Amino acid sequence: MIARGMIEEITAALGANGLVLRGGFVFSDGEDAPHGASGFPAKSVLLVGQAGAAPWRHFLRWREKQPCTIANPLDSWSRQVIGDVAHAFGARAVSPSDKPYLPFQQWAVRAEGLRPSPLGILMHPQYGLWHAYRGALLFEDEIALPEQGEAIHLCDACVEKPCLKSCPVDAYSTEGFAYQACLAHVRGRNGEPCRSGGCLDRNACPYGTEYRYPSDIQAFHMAAFAGL
Incomplete structure (x- = not known):
């Protein structure tokens, strides 16, 4: 069993680079879980991500030392x-872009009880759409975490849905x-507002x-x- 004290240490280690733990869960008996660090099936997973722009300055500092x-x-x-x-901490790290792809979206729903917005991004009750999952830690031991209920889904209370207009x-x-329509617009002559300021929706x-x-x-x- 992974003790809460270790989770606090992991939280601090990630926080040094602006990352945060985004919840976790124990895989069900018989579930086809990915393997952990030693090759045996993982018993639990902790999601790692960001809230807002906290990791950006750490990333930029690292990037300055990398090939362009x-x-x-x-x-x-x-x-x-x-x-x-x-x-x-004896875990296996995995990324959303690893192939074959792992079900990060499903893991995130289980870990934090979130639901997708009309844009497909999971809506967080505090961060809104301004968060992301950067990876996960797979452990071959169980995690001592409280069970996660479903979070408030803010989209249900949003009548106007400006994200679709x-x-x-x-x-x-x-x-x-x-x-394809989005890609062509962003690349085209009228796509500058999106290129410089992000998705308008x-x-x-x-x-x-x-x-x-x-x-x-x-x-x-x-x-x-x-x-x-």
């Missing part, structure tokens, strides 16, 4: 930081995400605005999305 040609630098930084923590090409709708959400990523961070993510 490094691919997917934020993923690389996240893997390194979370991997170091995993090694220190702000995009000039209606990329998001009740029908889903029009990926996401920015229109009224919740968690104090955690909203600054424009330079949103521009970084938009450039990665559009391959610019």
Whole structure:
């Protein structure tokens, strides 16, 4: 059993780089869990992520020392930081971009009791849409964590749904995400507001605005999305 004291130590180690624990759970008996550090099936998982822009200055400091040609630098930084923590505490680190893909969205729902917004991003009752999952720690022991109930879903109380009305090409709708339309717009001559300031639909959400990523961070993510 992973004691609460160890969880506090893991929290502190992640916090040194602006990352936070995003909950966790014990895999059910018979569940097809991924393997842990020694190759045996994991018994529990802790999600690692961010709330707001806290990791950004740590990432930028790391990036200054890397080759300018490094691919997917934020993923690389996240893997390194979370991997170091995993090694220190006998866990296996995994990333949302690892292949074959692991069910991070499902894990997040189980860990924090969240539900998706109309944009597909999980809506957090405090952070709104301004949060992310950067990785997870897989343990071959059980975690001593309280059971997580379903969180308040702020989208249920949002009548106007501005997140579905702000995009000039209606990329998001009740029908889903029009990926190609969004991509073409961001790359096109009229896509500058999105390229420099981030997704207009996401920015229109009224919740968690104090955690909203600054424009330079949103521009970084938009450039990665559009391959610019």
